Amino acid sequence: MLATLLLQTAVVTTDSTANAAAATAAAQPSSISVIDLILKGGWIMFPIFALSLVSFYIIIERYITIRKAAALPDGFMNQIRNLMVKGDLQGAKMLSAQTASPLARMIEKGIRRIGQPLKDIETSVENVGKVEIARLEKNISILGIIAGIAPMLGFVGTIVGVINIFYAIASTGDFGIAQISGGLYTKMVTSAAGLIVGMIAHIGYHWLSIMVERLVFRMENSAIEFMDILQDN
Secondary structure, X not given: OXXXXXXXXXXXXXXXXXXXXXXXXXXXXXXXXXXXXXXXOOOOHHHHHHHHHHHHHHHHHHHHHHHHHHOOOOOHHXXXXXXXXXXXXXXXXXXXXXXXXXXXXXXXXXXXXXXXXXXXXXXXXXXXXHHHHXXXXXXXXXXXXXXXXXXXXXXXXXXXXHHHHHHHHHHHOOOOHHHHHHXXXXXXXXXXXXXXXXXXXXXXXXXXXXXXXXXXXHHHHHHHHHHHHHXXX
């Protein structure tokens, strides 16, 4: 009889423990949303988020601008050569003016200077090229700055997280998960966010710089070809 009573008590205790564990597991979230995770990073996430928006805007805007600038009609320089060989400078000027491209604006400037010494024409073409290159490189340097600042902001978040941990320990006098979890969230989330934004800005900076360098190379070749046409005539 006593054994039966003890067995029943053990079963009830086991069931109660299992139910309590199940209730605790059910009360705990199985996962955390991205927004909640970001909010765990604290106030430092706001400047990091702002830098990410600026990075994406510059990358997209510059990519579209550079692609449009590089879109030169096929055979443009051949058409310019043919018109100039025929002596149709007005036609060559109109063709350059109607072509929306940095290269076309360089050639148009050179055509307008025909009649002056070749050295002056070359200088005019080079000056226009420098202005066009500066327009293409607009805001790209900001990506380089963001690539350096974003990880530093993440490091600041790490320091803030460590301060929060020690403050919680000092306030409660207890070194436990409850005291360090908040600070660890701040450390890990801000560090990861800062590194991700920094990597995006770093990749965007070099990618756009390569695109500009390729376009500059084409512009230089076309400028040399234009000067050769003038010398031949």
